[in-house]
Amino acid sequence: MTVELICVGTELLLGNIVNTNAAFISEKCAMLGLSMYYQSVVGDNPGRLEHLLHMAKERSDVIILSGGLGPTQDDLTKEIAARVMDKSLVEDSKVRKAIQEFMTKRGNTITENNWKQALVPEDCIVLHNSNGTAPGIIMEDEDTRIILLPGPPNELIPMFEEQVYSYLHNLQPEIICSKMVKLCGIGESAAETKILDLINTQKNPTVAPYAKTGEVHLRITAKAANEKDAFTMIAPMEEELKRRFGNLIYTDDPQVTLEMVVAKLLKKYHFTVTTAESCTGGLLAARLVNVSGISENFKEGYITYSNDAKEKLLGVSHETLKTYGAVSSQTAAEMAEGGAKAAKADICVSITGIAGPEGGTEEKPVGLVYIGCYCKGKVYTKKNLYTGNRSKIREYSVATALTLLRKAILNEVNERNEKTTRNLNKMNK
Amino acid sequence: MTVELICVGTELLLGNIVNTNAAFISEKCAMLGLSMYYQSVVGDNPGRLEHLLHMAKERSDVIILSGGLGPTQDDLTKEIAARVMDKSLVEDSKVRKAIQEFMTKRGNTITENNWKQALVPEDCIVLHNSNGTAPGIIMEDEDTRIILLPGPPNELIPMFEEQVYSYLHNLQPEIICSKMVKLCGIGESAAETKILDLINTQKNPTVAPYAKTGEVHLRITAKAANEKDAFTMIAPMEEELKRRFGNLIYTDDPQVTLEMVVAKLLKKYHFTVTTAESCTGGLLAARLVNVSGISENFKEGYITYSNDAKEKLLGVSHETLKTYGAVSSQTAAEMAEGGAKAAKADICVSITGIAGPEGGTEEKPVGLVYIGCYCKGKVYTKKNLYTGNRSKIREYSVATALTLLRKAILNEVNERNEKTTRNLNKMNK
Numbered sequence: 001m002t003v004e005l006i007c008v009g010t011e012l013l014l015g016n017i018v019n020t021n022a023a024f025i026s027e028k029c030a031m032l033g034l035s036m037y038y039q040s041v042v043g044d045n046p047g048r049l050e051h052l053l054h055m056a057k058e059r060s061d062v063i064i065l066s067g068g069l070g071p072t073q074d075d076l077t078k079e080i081a082a083r084v085m086d087k088s089l090v091e092d093s094k095v096r097k098a099i100q101e102f103m104t105k106r107g108n109t110i111t112e113n114n115w116k117q118a119l120v121p122e123d124c125i126v127l128h129n130s131n132g133t134a135p136g137i138i139m140e141d142e143d144t145r146i147i148l149l150p151g152p153p154n155e156l157i158p159m160f161e162e163q164v165y166s167y168l169h170n171l172q173p174e175i176i177c178s179k180m181v182k183l184c185g186i187g188e189s190a191a192e193t194k195i196l197d198l199i200n201t202q203k204n205p206t207v208a209p210y211a212k213t214g215e216v217h218l219r220i221t222a223k224a225a226n227e228k229d230a231f232t233m234i235a236p237m238e239e240e241l242k243r244r245f246g247n248l249i250y251t252d253d254p255q256v257t258l259e260m261v262v263a264k265l266l267k268k269y270h271f272t273v274t275t276a277e278s279c280t281g282g283l284l285a286a287r288l289v290n291v292s293g294i295s296e297n298f299k300e301g302y303i304t305y306s307n308d309a310k311e312k313l314l315g316v317s318h319e320t321l322k323t324y325g326a327v328s329s330q331t332a333a334e335m336a337e338g339g340a341k342a343a344k345a346d347i348c349v350s351i352t353g354i355a356g357p358e359g360g361t362e363e364k365p366v367g368l369v370y371i372g373c374y375c376k377g378k379v380y381t382k383k384n385l386y387t388g389n390r391s392k393i394r395e396y397s398v399a400t401a402l403t404l405l406r407k408a409i410l411n412e413v414n415e416r417n418e419k420t421t422r423n424l425n426k427m428n429k
Numbered sequence: 430m431t432v433e434l435i436c437v438g439t440e441l442l443l444g445n446i447v448n449t450n451a452a453f454i455s456e457k458c459a460m461l462g463l464s465m466y467y468q469s470v471v472g473d474n475p476g477r478l479e480h481l482l483h484m485a486k487e488r489s490d491v492i493i494l495s496g497g498l499g500p501t502q503d504d505l506t507k508e509i510a511a512r513v514m515d516k517s518l519v520e521d522s523k524v525r526k527a528i529q530e531f532m533t534k535r536g537n538t539i540t541e542n543n544w545k546q547a548l549v550p551e552d553c554i555v556l557h558n559s560n561g562t563a564p565g566i567i568m569e570d571e572d573t574r575i576i577l578l579p580g581p582p583n584e585l586i587p588m589f590e591e592q593v594y595s596y597l598h599n600l601q602p603e604i605i606c607s608k609m610v611k612l613c614g615i616g617e618s619a620a621e622t623k624i625l626d627l628i629n630t631q632k633n634p635t636v637a638p639y640a641k642t643g644e645v646h647l648r649i650t651a652k653a654a655n656e657k658d659a660f661t662m663i664a665p666m667e668e669e670l671k672r673r674f675g676n677l678i679y680t681d682d683p684q685v686t687l688e689m690v691v692a693k694l695l696k697k698y699h700f701t702v703t704t705a706e707s708c709t710g711g712l713l714a715a716r717l718v719n720v721s722g723i724s725e726n727f728k729e730g731y732i733t734y735s736n737d738a739k740e741k742l743l744g745v746s747h748e749t750l751k752t753y754g755a756v757s758s759q760t761a762a763e764m765a766e767g768g769a770k771a772a773k774a775d776i777c778v779s780i781t782g783i784a785g786p787e788g789g790t791e792e793k794p795v796g797l798v799y800i801g802c803y804c805k806g807k808v809y810t811k812k813n814l815y816t817g818n819r820s821k822i823r824e825y826s827v828a829t830a831l832t833l834l835r836k837a838i839l840n841e842v843n844e845r846n847e848k849t850t851r852n853l854n855k856m857n858k
Contacts, residue, residue: 012468013455015457019452022470026442030444037471039469040468277711281715282730284711285710286710292784292785292819295734303704305728305730306724312729358722388583
């Protein structure tokens with residue numbers, strides 16, 4: 001079954017707003033197993049909208065329209081869609097009452113043009129709008145279904161989730177479910193190489209890699225009669241990915257971010273962490289503080305942009321800075337060690353590099369970034385050479401720093417566990 | 430002149446990514462006075478793309494395509510657009526060399542399919558891609574111009590700004606020029622109220638406010654035969670805005686950000702600055718470090734998430750924290766004073782607040798944020814109550830902090846100038 005999306009709004013054509021509705025609706029349709037081949041945006045122009053709707057009716061089974069359901073003269077989506085479907089408009093008393101209640105509750109005055117929103121095509125399904133005055137509408141004929149949704153995301157999203165999703169679900173005998181597995185510490189092509197055999201032979205379920213800044217996400221997708229069957233098909237593929245990527249997988253929950261995983265590890269093992277940042281100037285700390293409730297584990301951080309600050313706040317030796325320079329493995333290591341000491345923290349992550357556009361040399365080009373991590377007596381460092389602009393280089397640095405931080409914690413816990421096992425074995429001898 | 434946008438990418442149809450390119454290109458075209466009536470999204474499907482391109486060629490003067498210029502078999506935008514324009518593909522040696530250099534610099538291996546990207550339609554204009562391997566392309570025939578751009582925003586945006594914008598500008602007989610005046614320290618409705626008389630009577634030029642996080646941008650737009658005439662029309666309106674808003678205007682350059690203005694002031698007056706952040710956890714410092722070359726003025730910053738860190742690093746008194754709490758005007762002031770002292774800086778900006786979603790109380794709700802600024806002996810504080818989620822509250826806090834920092838510097842300089850004038854007057858008496 002094919003679905004087509006038409007977003008109506010001059011503000012989209014002028015670039016005043018980003019079309020987040022399109023991404024939302026597309027993702028839901030993909031989950032439902034509906035094939036979307038076309039998305040369009042048109043302005044509040046009756047001729048062009050009508051022409052496009054006729055074309056869409058020829059080529060698609062379901063047409064979803066968003067926007068143009070407001071009370072003003074410009075808002076014509078409903079009128080034109082009704083004409084294309086050959087339906088006349090009639091007033092719906094329930095909708096009229098809902099508009100009245102909505103406006104009264106908000107203390108707004110009802111103007112005459114508001115009642116335009118109480119008109120609906122004959123024989124349609126009316127979708128209640130709990131966040132606005134424009135009702136959603138579903139019209140059906142032998143070939144086509146047209147679904148009209150209000151444009152504001154805070155009205156469209158709940159209406160879709162609560163009413164449209166189940167309607168579309170009933171049309172589809174087969175649904176598509178997917179699961180996301182998120183990796184850090186591996187590049188996209190390396191990740192793809194590791195699963196090329198799976199990709200090349202896949203049918204149902206399928207797996208596909210997506211590159212993110214410093215991360216790779218793998219999406220497993222299965223088509224089945226119902227959700228339970230789909231996830232039963234996904235499970236062995238997920239197991240296989242876990243077997244192949246092991247600890248590189250940091251979560252299988254789409255809502256969970258890398259900093260959330262790190263925060264959870266810190267909390268679980270009662271580790272405190274601090275940060276010592278040069279070129280990222282606080283971005284790493286800011287990502288950790290993204291996680292609400294991290295205050296027990298992250299109490300303070302240092303931004304040491306100058307060499308003096310690296311010496312004063314982190315105790316990096318003057319000798320090291322002179323001999324190897326601020327952007328060096330040695331400095332990154334001393335920043336991490338010194339930061340942990342200054343903050344009396346178990347762990348410290350350090351970043352020092354050249355984010356550009358100025359400051360690069362042949363020997364130390366723009367994009368060269370050293371990441372350090374001190375963790376309970378051990379020091380790790382990683383040399384990186386990133387491409388991109390200043391802000392991209394800084395984003396990559398932060399992602400790599402979080403990855404190294406996670407790795408250091410996992411190593412520490414692992415060694416601790418091995419030691420316990422050895423001691424237990426000794427005792428049992 | 431009409432322009433039409435076609436974005437190619439299955440990931441858009443699946444809702445994996447939001448189509449920010451469409452908003453970016455639409456906004457630029459609107460600025461150029463080009464009329465956009467259609468935007469479409471199609472997948473990597475040759476038949477549908479070709480059909481759509483033929484249709485677009487019938488109805489639009491300029492067609493901009495983004496995406497589908499990659500090295501794989503799926504990427505077919507260039508091949509199909511060339512066919513529609515009746516051009517054959519030939520290898521461009523300059524592009525081949527650029528690909529070679531780009532890949533070598535990143536240490537990537539060049540595979541055979543990379544060379545596909547060196548093929549360009551005969552007689553086309555090649556747009557250099559400094560951030561990727563896919564060149565942009567402009568094809569022309571008697572009726573139509575087709576512009577092909579790479580899909581990734583970090584490649585598309587600079588290519589558009591540096592090469593496509595001026596090309597489109599040259600096509601337009603009547604152009605639309607606009608100038609942006611950026612304000613901080615005033616809300617959107619307050620700003621609008623101050624210019625309501627101008628808005629209500631405007632024809633050409635026009636002025637319109639745009640709300641940004643913690644800022645308001647006013648865009649003056651004029652339509653004229655050429656750039657010189659347009660800017661002559663814009664000038665008196667700009668003067669009027671400057672008269673009405675005075676120091677609230679921080680720049681009239683669209684490329685200049687608030688942190689760049691602050692950095693320039695710091696540099697000009699040889700002031701050093703430091704930061705003392707709680708709930709923003711480094712975001713303020715990170716925005717300052719966005720400005721390349723700020724190292725002379727910003728040497729170090731403190732992230733003091735816990736009360737202990739506020740006492741230890743900034744010398745906030747235990748008494749103050751106990752009596753007024755961490756989120757208070759008193760703590761913000763002591764953080765600012767203490768931060769300046771610790772860093773031996775002329776100025777220190779502090780932020781302490783409740784970003785949520787947890788941690789709010791009736792007395793101190795989520796969104797309550799105190800900003801402090803110590804500047805050469807004076808201490809300013811500002812109480813704020815923001816709405817929105819955690820990340821929005823933090824963004825607003827940083828914008829307000831930069832605004833307060835700018836105000837403190839301007840005050841300081843102003844007083845200094847007044848003193849000099851007084852002394853000069855005395856001497857002259």
